[in-house]
Amino acid sequence: MPVLELQNISKHFGAIHAVSDVSFSLEAGEVVGLMGDNGAGKSTLVKMIAGNFRPSHGSMRLDGAELVMHRPVDARRHGIEIVHQDLALCDNLTAAANVYLGRELRRGFGPFSVLDYAAMYRRAAQIFAELKSETRPRDLVKQMSGGQRQAVAIARTRLSDPKIVLMDEPTAAISVRQVAEVLNLIRRLRDHGIAVALISHRMPDVFTVADRVIVMRRGRKVADKRIADSSPEEVTGLITGAIETA
Amino acid sequence: MTPAETPDHRTRSSDEARSPMTDSTNSLDQSIAQKQHTRLAALLSSQTFWVFIAVILACLYLSFATDSFATSKNLYNITRNVTFVAIIALGMTIVIISGGIDLSVGSVLCLCSMVLAVTMHAGYSIEIGIAAAIGTALVVGAFNGILIAYLGFPPFVVTLGMLSVARSLAMVASNNTVVFEFGPDHDKLLALGGGAWLFGIANPVLYMLVLAALTGFVLRWTRFGRHVFAIGGNEQAAILTGVPVRPIKVAVYMISALSAGIAGIVQTGWLGAVTTNIGAGMELQVIAAAVIGGADLAGGVGTALGALVGAALIEVIRNSLGLLGINAFWQGTFIGGAIILAVLFDRIRNIRRRD
Numbered sequence: 001m002p003v004l005e006l007q008n009i010s011k012h013f014g015a016i017h018a019v020s021d022v023s024f025s026l027e028a029g030e031v032v033g034l035m036g037d038n039g040a041g042k043s044t045l046v047k048m049i050a051g052n053f054r055p056s057h058g059s060m061r062l063d064g065a066e067l068v069m070h071r072p073v074d075a076r077r078h079g080i081e082i083v084h085q086d087l088a089l090c091d092n093l094t095a096a097a098n099v100y101l102g103r104e105l106r107r108g109f110g111p112f113s114v115l116d117y118a119a120m121y122r123r124a125a126q127i128f129a130e131l132k133s134e135t136r137p138r139d140l141v142k143q144m145s146g147g148q149r150q151a152v153a154i155a156r157t158r159l160s161d162p163k164i165v166l167m168d169e170p171t172a173a174i175s176v177r178q179v180a181e182v183l184n185l186i187r188r189l190r191d192h193g194i195a196v197a198l199i200s201h202r203m204p205d206v207f208t209v210a211d212r213v214i215v216m217r218r219g220r221k222v223a224d225k226r227i228a229d230s231s232p233e234e235v236t237g238l239i240t241g242a243i244e245t246a
Numbered sequence: 247m248t249p250a251e252t253p254d255h256r257t258r259s260s261d262e263a264r265s266p267m268t269d270s271t272n273s274l275d276q277s278i279a280q281k282q283h284t285r286l287a288a289l290l291s292s293q294t295f296w297v298f299i300a301v302i303l304a305c306l307y308l309s310f311a312t313d314s315f316a317t318s319k320n321l322y323n324i325t326r327n328v329t330f331v332a333i334i335a336l337g338m339t340i341v342i343i344s345g346g347i348d349l350s351v352g353s354v355l356c357l358c359s360m361v362l363a364v365t366m367h368a369g370y371s372i373e374i375g376i377a378a379a380i381g382t383a384l385v386v387g388a389f390n391g392i393l394i395a396y397l398g399f400p401p402f403v404v405t406l407g408m409l410s411v412a413r414s415l416a417m418v419a420s421n422n423t424v425v426f427e428f429g430p431d432h433d434k435l436l437a438l439g440g441g442a443w444l445f446g447i448a449n450p451v452l453y454m455l456v457l458a459a460l461t462g463f464v465l466r467w468t469r470f471g472r473h474v475f476a477i478g479g480n481e482q483a484a485i486l487t488g489v490p491v492r493p494i495k496v497a498v499y500m501i502s503a504l505s506a507g508i509a510g511i512v513q514t515g516w517l518g519a520v521t522t523n524i525g526a527g528m529e530l531q532v533i534a535a536a537v538i539g540g541a542d543l544a545g546g547v548g549t550a551l552g553a554l555v556g557a558a559l560i561e562v563i564r565n566s567l568g569l570l571g572i573n574a575f576w577q578g579t580f581i582g583g584a585i586i587l588a589v590l591f592d593r594i595r596n597i598r599r600r601d
Contacts, residue, residue: 073488088486090479092546101476102487104469114467125278136277
């Protein structure tokens with residue numbers, strides 16, 4: 001059974017049809033590349049799965065159950081974690097503080113509870129070790145490289161035990177060496193049985209790490225193929241419209 | 247050369263006492279304990295520390311250069327004068343950390359003092375007077391905060407408007423008169439602000455220290471404090487990670503107004519009279535104190551201790567100019583110079599770090 005199933009999802013903003021009648025599913029332990037040109041509807045689709053937008057039509061199912069979300073927090077509660085394109089990091093805080101942002105651990109009772117620094121440092125260090133990242137919990141994000149920042153953003157998704165991780169352009173703004181680092185991080189998420197949706201412009205990244213590729217054009221899904229059955233040339237053609245569907 | 251290149255490899259002593267561990271646990275503990283800066287390096291790179299040194303040096307110099315500085319009367323005056331700016335600077339520091347600004351504090355101080363004075367003058371007890379003043383502060387702060395957080399007004403505009411409104415309301419409340427009779431609890435109010443309950447330390451100083459400790463605690467140890475830093479660092483990130491940004495912003499402006507209200511109550515007790523021009527121009531001194539103490543107007547950086555140290559430097563400058571016989575017209579130049587100098591050091595450090 002798929003973890004996430006989208007059935008005939010559409011999203012309209014007034015007269016603009018951002019996403020029209022899209023259906024697809026994500027399986028556990030699978031990396032799916034979601035590709036398309038600017039304005040193809042990728043971001044809108046992701047924002048619906050992330051709980052930012054509600055679909056105009058269609059339904060989403062999580063583990064077979066109807067999924068209705070009103071706020072981004074709902075997505076997190078259902079085990080959907082998002083790594084945002086700009087990573088949503090606070091430069092002025094430490095790695096551990098960023099990992100725990102919005103769900104800080106506390107000790108004590110009620111109004112007298114204080115931040116549990118020790119526990120947060122310990123758990124963050126464990127996650128970084130798990131991800132084989134050299135990031136240390138007390139490091140300030142301000143002084144980190146692009147790859148390290150990415151590791152912090154990905155570490156966030158490991159706090160809960162998510163079913164799905166959506167990654168929005170995780171390799172857009174980092175160096176070649178760091179790209180390899182991030183792709184490894186994605187593989188580790190997959191190895192934990194998590195379904196990863198990778199939204200990317202970079203053909204090599206998708207073909208290196210993904211099992212399946214979904215191509216969007218003008219709000220519609222034009223292809224949904226196993227990577228082994230496709231090629232970068234075909235996907236490029238599908239994105240630009242040189243090839244109608246596949 | 248930079249502190250980051252000399253990492254601190256200490257592990258905690260409890261680990262050394264335990265039986266030998268596997269390599270992985272060991273390195274995990276090291277990773278947890280590892281800091282980018284040693285304590286000393288962190289101290290030396292803090293603006294608050296250097297401003298503190300400047301305050302100490304200025305005090306030492308003045309003790310030798312003048313006969314009147316190191317007298318208990320003058321020190322009593324200085325510490326007490328510092329407090330009103332410092333108490334509000336604590337609230338302002340929280341606002342600045344959140345990436346905002348509050349220009350209305352001087353007027354809010356005046357309004358709250360006047361509400362207290364008029365209420366007590368009308369024959370009500372000191373408790374009711376203080377409750378009315380605090381209530382006024384909270385309403386003003388909530389008004390500022392709601393406009394900023396929920397309606398998206400720029401903080402500068404809202405609080406600039408409130409600067410004008412609050413002072414005007416103080417004039418309406420008092421019919422622009424001086425109030426110096428505070429009804430049946432007159433003496434209690436004067437004792438509250440003018441007394442010295444503990445070891446001859448002026449009461450306002452005690453209030454300031456308690457409030458500073460409270461602010462420092464909130465900033466470092468509470469989720470609220472953490473979220474204030476996060477909002478100032480990257481508001482969008484705070485929203486995306488589920489931080490309740492809007493309620494926190496409202497709370498921040500309520501705290502700022504509250505600090506102005508508390509300063510107003512204490513100052514009323516100390517002065518024994520309220521006019522409608524008290525606190526005029528104070529917002530600039532308060533912001534200066536916060537910035538000199540290390541708060542960054544771009545948001546995300548600031549400390550409670552910095553607010554006190556910044557306020558202290560401003561007061562020492564003011565006091566020393568008088569004692570050294572320098573024309574009072576120079577005061578603004580020196581305080582303005584201190585603001586620019588304090589931030590200049592920070593800029594130089596940043597530029598050096600970038601290279």
